[in-house]
Amino acid sequence: MSPARHQPTRLESIVAIALTAIPVIILVLIFTAHKTTDISRFGIQSSITEKPQSWGLLTEDKSAIDLAGLAPQGFKPFGHGESYDEETLYEKINGKAPLYTESGFVKLSTQRYVSEKNDELTFELYIYNMGSAANAFSVYSIQRRAESSPADGMPFAYRTENALYLADGRYYCELIGSSDSPLLLDAVDFTATALIENLKDAGPAEIPQLAIFPSQNLIPNTFILYLNGAFGFAGLTNTFSAKYKVNDETVTAFISKQPDPAAAKELADQYAEFVIVNGGEKIAPSDPAVKYIDFYGSLEIVSVEDSFVLGIHQADDRMAADIILALIRNSLAKENQ
Amino acid sequence: MTKKDKIKLPRRQFLARTVKAGLSIVAASALAKLMYNSKPPSVAADISEMVKVPDFSVAARASQQISIIKGPDPAQSSLKAIDLLGGIERFVKPGDIVVIKPNVAFASPPALGATTNPALVAQIVRLCLDRGKAKKVIVTDNPINNPESCFLISGIGKAASAAGAELLLPRPAYFRNTSLQGGKLINDWPIYFEAMRKADRLIGIAPLKDHHRSGASMTMKNFYGLLGGRRNIFHQNINTIIAELAMLFRPTLVILDGTTVMKTNGPTGGSTSDLKRADTLIAGTDPVAVDSFGATLLDLKTSDLPYLSLAAEAGAGSTDYMLLKPIFASVS
Numbered sequence: 001m002s003p004a005r006h007q008p009t010r011l012e013s014i015v016a017i018a019l020t021a022i023p024v025i026i027l028v029l030i031f032t033a034h035k036t037t038d039i040s041r042f043g044i045q046s047s048i049t050e051k052p053q054s055w056g057l058l059t060e061d062k063s064a065i066d067l068a069g070l071a072p073q074g075f076k077p078f079g080h081g082e083s084y085d086e087e088t089l090y091e092k093i094n095g096k097a098p099l100y101t102e103s104g105f106v107k108l109s110t111q112r113y114v115s116e117k118n119d120e121l122t123f124e125l126y127i128y129n130m131g132s133a134a135n136a137f138s139v140y141s142i143q144r145r146a147e148s149s150p151a152d153g154m155p156f157a158y159r160t161e162n163a164l165y166l167a168d169g170r171y172y173c174e175l176i177g178s179s180d181s182p183l184l185l186d187a188v189d190f191t192a193t194a195l196i197e198n199l200k201d202a203g204p205a206e207i208p209q210l211a212i213f214p215s216q217n218l219i220p221n222t223f224i225l226y227l228n229g230a231f232g233f234a235g236l237t238n239t240f241s242a243k244y245k246v247n248d249e250t251v252t253a254f255i256s257k258q259p260d261p262a263a264a265k266e267l268a269d270q271y272a273e274f275v276i277v278n279g280g281e282k283i284a285p286s287d288p289a290v291k292y293i294d295f296y297g298s299l300e301i302v303s304v305e306d307s308f309v310l311g312i313h314q315a316d317d318r319m320a321a322d323i324i325l326a327l328i329r330n331s332l333a334k335e336n337q
Numbered sequence: 338m339t340k341k342d343k344i345k346l347p348r349r350q351f352l353a354r355t356v357k358a359g360l361s362i363v364a365a366s367a368l369a370k371l372m373y374n375s376k377p378p379s380v381a382a383d384i385s386e387m388v389k390v391p392d393f394s395v396a397a398r399a400s401q402q403i404s405i406i407k408g409p410d411p412a413q414s415s416l417k418a419i420d421l422l423g424g425i426e427r428f429v430k431p432g433d434i435v436v437i438k439p440n441v442a443f444a445s446p447p448a449l450g451a452t453t454n455p456a457l458v459a460q461i462v463r464l465c466l467d468r469g470k471a472k473k474v475i476v477t478d479n480p481i482n483n484p485e486s487c488f489l490i491s492g493i494g495k496a497a498s499a500a501g502a503e504l505l506l507p508r509p510a511y512f513r514n515t516s517l518q519g520g521k522l523i524n525d526w527p528i529y530f531e532a533m534r535k536a537d538r539l540i541g542i543a544p545l546k547d548h549h550r551s552g553a554s555m556t557m558k559n560f561y562g563l564l565g566g567r568r569n570i571f572h573q574n575i576n577t578i579i580a581e582l583a584m585l586f587r588p589t590l591v592i593l594d595g596t597t598v599m600k601t602n603g604p605t606g607g608s609t610s611d612l613k614r615a616d617t618l619i620a621g622t623d624p625v626a627v628d629s630f631g632a633t634l635l636d637l638k639t640s641d642l643p644y645l646s647l648a649a650e651a652g653a654g655s656t657d658y659m660l661l662k663p664i665f666a667s668v669s
Contacts (some may be wrong), residue, residue: 094481178446
């Protein structure tokens, strides 16, 4: 005779539920533990484990600009937009990162585009937010290719065989094509134009200091802004240079604005001393207020005009150098009036 | 019905259930005991051990340490360069596992010259397999940028695979820590060790480039790509780290491709106007000598690149490449 089926008591029910719940709780705990395991306990360096998380493609761009929307007709975005900050910039451009991070870099946004008909026709857009127009102009001017032509209708811009580079306010941008295909270059132009329209927060594009350089004898598009360490001298900051042509001689002139005349004189003396310490030899000046230094056969000239340090860098011809120095001094004299 | 009536159970059934429950507990405990692993995961055990990078170099041969080839096609030049050094048979033995380390640092099209020429990589792969009778050729690098993109867009992934190489892309588990004896920077630092673990030979193939930080990127700098971790901190000590890399990695052979040279705006370049033809390829067993000659193609002197002298002083090679009696030749 089988025993009668008994009804479970409340206590039995509670115990049964508790016993059933235990494995569920254990499973939840195991899952949680796996999600939060500190693998450094096992000797794995966090620097290694962080790596895959920081690969660029895993970081989708969150910039205000719709990078995918800048794709020209016949092209489409190739992969996600990427973005990099000061910590991660080297992941994209490796050894070139210091050029930007030492010049006020804020953020890089990039996007690749590929032709819908030919996957070998690609170009990549780089948008560097450099924080200020001066910073953007600096990285633009330092990298400017000699073999290039101006790109009309854009603030500071030039083209090379396969690329277009521009500085607009706080942004420095590169559009780099995989080849010099006319189709690709048209696409680059389209995206550049669309990009400028989208850089609404770029700020003023003008660099007022460039107007100090007289246009007479000036070689167009040769301005460079060194934020730090111009001509190898750490003290020479915020220094603009430009190239001039006198007959067949090329002359590089420079100016650096200092807080006051005393600071300008001190910096000029320090720079002259730097050149001399590195092998330069003082030579008789044409003007007592100007320092002339022979540097291994080239001429370095340093002078002061009010709060400006000015000079000529590595000139081959003294007469040409003096002509340009006089032009710069006159311009600065007018500036200081 | 009383409470006692509800829980009434025959003695036999009670005992049977108790025995079953007991056996279940014993079986579960035994299974747990059997499966319990008191050691941490094996990968952890490996990683906690410092590794030593094998010395892949070959014995020096007088007058066969460096060859310099003039020619427009780097793949053809490389054949001539290696033949003049004694042939690939000097460097690769039948059954060897060869690791080739090109520069795949950027997701950049081959036309921009920021990465190793894919046709040159493919040529060396074929040479190792066909004439060297290598068992396997592994092509690898540790780009900081997404490796898949770098190997894809540089064209190196496709070219190497088509030539018969095995592509190895970096994963966190492939890194091991190492220290360079007497090194200032490479101390308990992760390197991309997996490819070298079973390798018999290591061949570096680098493009010749201007470099914003170091002045030039050549065969010694190419091994920067085998460092793991946040290696960008070494950019502050770029000369020291390149010299230490030359001490840490002793390759079988290095090839420096100066057919097209990135003269400006390196190491990324971007414009084809950054590139100039030099139509020169250098191969050798002394990376310091190879790079010292390479510097001249960038119009630099040895003194312009302090890491060359640092590496030479540390015993990694000679900056005076002429002392090694380089073999000059040309390929039309």
